[in-house]
Amino acid sequence: MVCSVPNDTQREGLPLIHGTNVSRFFNGKEAIVAVRGLSFGISEGRITAIIGESGSGKSTMLKLIYGLLELDHGEIRYRGWRVPNPREKLIPGHDAMRMVSQGFDDLNTYANVWDNVASQLPNTDLEAKFRNTEQILNRLRIAHLRKQRIADLSGGEKQRVAIARALVNEPEVLLLDEPFNQVDASFRETLQADIRNIVADTGLTVVLVSHDPAEVLSMADELLVLRTGHLVAMGKPVGLYNYPPNAYTARLLAKSNILSKEEAFQLGIKVESEVALHPEWVALRENPDALFKIQHVYFKGFYEELLVGNGQFQIRVINTAPGTFASGIRVDIEIGRFHALH
Numbered sequence: 001m002v003c004s005v006p007n008d009t010q011r012e013g014l015p016l017i018h019g020t021n022v023s024r025f026f027n028g029k030e031a032i033v034a035v036r037g038l039s040f041g042i043s044e045g046r047i048t049a050i051i052g053e054s055g056s057g058k059s060t061m062l063k064l065i066y067g068l069l070e071l072d073h074g075e076i077r078y079r080g081w082r083v084p085n086p087r088e089k090l091i092p093g094h095d096a097m098r099m100v101s102q103g104f105d106d107l108n109t110y111a112n113v114w115d116n117v118a119s120q121l122p123n124t125d126l127e128a129k130f131r132n133t134e135q136i137l138n139r140l141r142i143a144h145l146r147k148q149r150i151a152d153l154s155g156g157e158k159q160r161v162a163i164a165r166a167l168v169n170e171p172e173v174l175l176l177d178e179p180f181n182q183v184d185a186s187f188r189e190t191l192q193a194d195i196r197n198i199v200a201d202t203g204l205t206v207v208l209v210s211h212d213p214a215e216v217l218s219m220a221d222e223l224l225v226l227r228t229g230h231l232v233a234m235g236k237p238v239g240l241y242n243y244p245p246n247a248y249t250a251r252l253l254a255k256s257n258i259l260s261k262e263e264a265f266q267l268g269i270k271v272e273s274e275v276a277l278h279p280e281w282v283a284l285r286e287n288p289d290a291l292f293k294i295q296h297v298y299f300k301g302f303y304e305e306l307l308v309g310n311g312q313f314q315i316r317v318i319n320t321a322p323g324t325f326a327s328g329i330r331v332d333i334e335i336g337r338f339h340a341l342h
């Protein structure tokens with residue numbers, strides 16, 4: 001779907017969504033940098049997650065992609081055409097995309113689920129309206145709720161209605177702002193699986209924002225990592241997890257221990273840079289003469305998180321055999337692997 005801007009010409013050979021040097025500031029001269037100098041590509045038919053700490057610019061980036069906010073610098077293209085900014089379009093937001101924001105502002109609280117979804121479709125073909133509404137309610141497993149008012153639904157159910165409403169008229173891109181916020185783990189996993197299936201079956205492109213990368217590691221095909229408005233890493237989850245390009249990404253994805261080269265040396269690692277040591281890359285062996293001591297044991301269910309220190313620095317370690325170590329015990333640290341941050 002082309003949603004064009006006057007005097008624009010299509011650029012060939014770009015990914016589906018392509019940003020060049022995108023910046024957006026707030027507050028005029030005392031500018032708050034929301035995002036700065038972002039250049040990125042988002043592929044068609046994939047799930048791309050924008051991740052980063054609170055305030056890193058994720059929601060701003062999503063709104064810029066959709067065309068809800070004006071850019072201060074740079075440009076964003078969709079299928080090679082420039083995304084219109086809010087001044088260039090009567091109803092802001094790209095016609096090929098739909099966005100589901102936090103808070104479900106778009107839902108009509110007093111109408112029922114069916115009407116909230118069906119109202120997105122025209123009355124010109126009532127049979128198609130019925131069929132498409134029914135189909136998307138089934139896909140999102142909320143057909144049994146069709147007569148319920150939004151006000152009476154749980155947060156997770158509302159989230160599914162909001163997504164159904166966004167998908168019912170078959171956008172090419174679905175933008176999701178923190179879709180798994182405030183929902184429990186089992187709900188999250190089934191919703192993630194349902195979204196993955198929709199992407200696989202329909203070729204939909206999904207861009208989602210998350211402040212908790214662990215929750216999207218298994219779901220996203222690509223990750224874009226933001227830090228204070230800058231893009232500091234992009235790539236596939238497995239690659240970024242195992243070979244993070246910087247300390248921020250290592251901490252965000254893996255809660256990694258970041259050690260200076262001097263600290264690493266004390267663990268027998270000889271490198272000329274900082275080191276990322278993921279908590280699961282470390283094993284412990286009890287030794288009454290060891291320099292390191294278990295300082296805290298945090299019970300996590302099927303595993304424990306241990307804080308181990310030598311008086312100078314601490315590292316976090318995952319122990320998959322809970323109950324083996326108690327606070328105060330002295331341990332040797334065995335490094336399975338590490339990743340040098342150059």
Ligand SMILES: Nc1ncnc2c1ncn2[C@@H]1O[C@H](COP(=O)(O)OP(=O)(O)OP(=O)(O)O)[C@@H](O)[C@H]1O
Nearest residue numbers: 026032033034053054055056057058059060061211
């Ligand atoms: N309308 C606005 N006016 C002023 N500052 C804004 C506005 N929108 C965003 N900002 C600022 O821009 C920065 C990035 O905000 P943004 O909401 O994009 O971050 P985020 O990564 O989505 O955060 P969170 O995870 O907390 O939702 C923040 O410092 C924020 O305070």
